[in-house]
Amino acid sequence: MKKLIFGCLLLLAQLAHAQTATYAILPKPAKLVEQKGTFKLASNVTLVLDKDNADLRRVATQLADRIAAATGTRPQIKTGKASGQSIYFTSAKSEKLGAEGYGLKVTPKQITITSAQPKGAFYAVQSLLQLMPAEIFSPTTVTGVDWSVPCCTVEDQPRYAYRGLHLDVGRHFFPVSFIKKYIDLIALHKQNTFHWHLTEDQGWRIEIKKYPLLTQIGSKRKETMAGRYKDNKYDGKPYGGFYTQDEVREVVKYAQDHFVTVIPEIEMPGHSMAILAGYPQFGSNPDKIVPVATKWGVFEDVLFPREETFTFLQDVLTEVMELFPSQYIHIGGDECPKVQWKESRFCQDLMKKNGLKDEHELQSYFIQRIDKFITGKGRKMIGWDEILEGGLSPNATVMSWRGTEGGIAAARQKHDAIMTPGNFCYLDHYQTDPKGQPIAIGGLTPVEESYSYEPTPDSLSAEEAKHIIGVQGNVWTEYMRTPEYVEYMVWPRAIALAEVGWTAKDRKNVDDFMKRLDVHKKRLDLLNVNYFGAPINGNFQYQMPQDATASK
Numbered sequence: 001m002k003k004l005i006f007g008c009l010l011l012l013a014q015l016a017h018a019q020t021a022t023y024a025i026l027p028k029p030a031k032l033v034e035q036k037g038t039f040k041l042a043s044n045v046t047l048v049l050d051k052d053n054a055d056l057r058r059v060a061t062q063l064a065d066r067i068a069a070a071t072g073t074r075p076q077i078k079t080g081k082a083s084g085q086s087i088y089f090t091s092a093k094s095e096k097l098g099a100e101g102y103g104l105k106v107t108p109k110q111i112t113i114t115s116a117q118p119k120g121a122f123y124a125v126q127s128l129l130q131l132m133p134a135e136i137f138s139p140t141t142v143t144g145v146d147w148s149v150p151c152c153t154v155e156d157q158p159r160y161a162y163r164g165l166h167l168d169v170g171r172h173f174f175p176v177s178f179i180k181k182y183i184d185l186i187a188l189h190k191q192n193t194f195h196w197h198l199t200e201d202q203g204w205r206i207e208i209k210k211y212p213l214l215t216q217i218g219s220k221r222k223e224t225m226a227g228r229y230k231d232n233k234y235d236g237k238p239y240g241g242f243y244t245q246d247e248v249r250e251v252v253k254y255a256q257d258h259f260v261t262v263i264p265e266i267e268m269p270g271h272s273m274a275i276l277a278g279y280p281q282f283g284s285n286p287d288k289i290v291p292v293a294t295k296w297g298v299f300e301d302v303l304f305p306r307e308e309t310f311t312f313l314q315d316v317l318t319e320v321m322e323l324f325p326s327q328y329i330h331i332g333g334d335e336c337p338k339v340q341w342k343e344s345r346f347c348q349d350l351m352k353k354n355g356l357k358d359e360h361e362l363q364s365y366f367i368q369r370i371d372k373f374i375t376g377k378g379r380k381m382i383g384w385d386e387i388l389e390g391g392l393s394p395n396a397t398v399m400s401w402r403g404t405e406g407g408i409a410a411a412r413q414k415h416d417a418i419m420t421p422g423n424f425c426y427l428d429h430y431q432t433d434p435k436g437q438p439i440a441i442g443g444l445t446p447v448e449e450s451y452s453y454e455p456t457p458d459s460l461s462a463e464e465a466k467h468i469i470g471v472q473g474n475v476w477t478e479y480m481r482t483p484e485y486v487e488y489m490v491w492p493r494a495i496a497l498a499e500v501g502w503t504a505k506d507r508k509n510v511d512d513f514m515k516r517l518d519v520h521k522k523r524l525d526l527l528n529v530n531y532f533g534a535p536i537n538g539n540f541q542y543q544m545p546q547d548a549t550a551s552k
């Protein structure tokens with residue numbers, strides 16, 4: 001009898017797992033009702049749009065492309081009423097679903113996608129693909145697959161409006177093809193923002209027509225730190241790279257086609273050695289030779305709040321805003337040492353003239369001037385949480401990275417905040433016991449820890465909490481030399497953060513997430529993603545540490 005009960009329990013557990021496996025959508029939808037039966041994705045399936053619309057047609061075409069690649073048969077796209085085996089795209093009023101929400105109903109006869117905006121339909125398609133056999137993600141035709149979709153009803157919309165993933169291309173440069181793949185994965189997990197960290201001490205990575213030395217000099221460094229920071233060793237090899245304006249346009253357009261907004265980050269006044277390498281007149285001393293940095297860390301050579309510097313930055317931002325239609329422009333603002341400002345007659349006089357009591361207020365003066373410029377162009381400025389020091393600029397949104405305090409302080413001052421605290425959101429941390437892992441910057445943030453993050457702090461009132469607009473994973477690439485290495489660090493932790501951003505708190509469950517992730521890994525394999533835990537592919541050239549221990 002005991003054996004029988006045990007057997008029944010085991011069977012139930014397996015069934016539960018099988019169900020999770022069948023409906024393994026990441027991030028978890030707001031509501032999913034499983035139903036009996038399946039929709040057979042036959043070779044004569046048609047995609048039907050109730051009304052023609054260029055964006056919606058693009059979403060349908062993206063679905064048709066995927067079906068064609070994996071099954072070998074391209075479905076037709078039609079406009080009008082749905083009949084026969086069809087996937088029907090229909091519109092709904094926006095009040096209920098919002099701009100990003102969608103309904104998805106799978107019955108044996110028809111799949112219906114309901115959305116107020118094409119973006120909702122795009123997210124419905126991401127969910128639909130994750131209801132299909134994993135082979136739908138195959139880049140080449142697969143035969144012998146039962147292409148059926150389990151019946152269900154999904155009603156879904158995100159918890160937060162801002163769901164981002166960042167990439168530092170300053171420390172290491174990554175080609176456009178990789179950036180597009182990164183955007184594909186952002187979109188697959190219903191994140192909507194790619195924060196492109198384009199400038200650093202170690203490299204300026206975006207062509208600016210008016211200041212050619214930014215890339216002629218600033219995009220190249222003599223050599224790069226090799227191995228651990230404390231060893232202070234260098235590889236002796238010149239390193240460089242930058243994106244032309246045409247390439248930037250190509251990336252922005254590609255992202256738009258996948259409903260991803262690209263936010264450019266142009267760092268100031270710190271992390272600016274690559275600017276000073278070409279244009280030392282914007283720093284402490286026009287005669288100073290400032291090299292593009294070859295070592296990691298924070299440096300004392302920073303921009304000075306001179307009129308020429310503001311003219312320069314406004315010119316740069318003008319070109320940047322022409323390239324990036326995003327509402328937000330990120331201006332950095334983090335880790336700016338004040339040593340040179342303290343020692344400068346010019347800075348001290350400027351402080352006196354403007355009644356600024358210390359160098360933090362001077363930084364605030366700097367940022368406020370930039371804020372005024374950006375706001376005057378109809379955009380919004382984001383800065384790292386250091387921009388709170390010395391007084392927050394009137395229109396600033398704060399990106400909270402040194403814990404959650406910056407986000408809390410911003411929300412209390414009625415400013416929007418995006419939460420990216422290191423313990424949960426820094427994907428350059430180790431993700432497991434550092435022993436045997438490629439060198440990382442330090443820290444330890446396993447996927448479960450990223451998943452456990454709750455972006456809205458309990459300490460905020462309901463009104464203040466509305467200013468917490470979302471969450472982002474940050475990917476600093478000091479130790480990530482190759483695309484494969486980036487993928488190894490980012491996935492699957494960024495998927496955990498995507499679920500943090502999308503799924504309501506009471507719908508989250510880490511065990512359930514890990515089960516869905518198990519299914520999802522087969523999709524990532526087919527997409528050729530070198531995620532942590534993936535079968536190591538021959539191309540992955542990570543630095544294996546000699547005596548790995550977390551360096552924190």
Ligand code: ACM
Pocket residue numbers: 334335384401
């Ligand atoms: C940062 O990690 N310095 C924003």
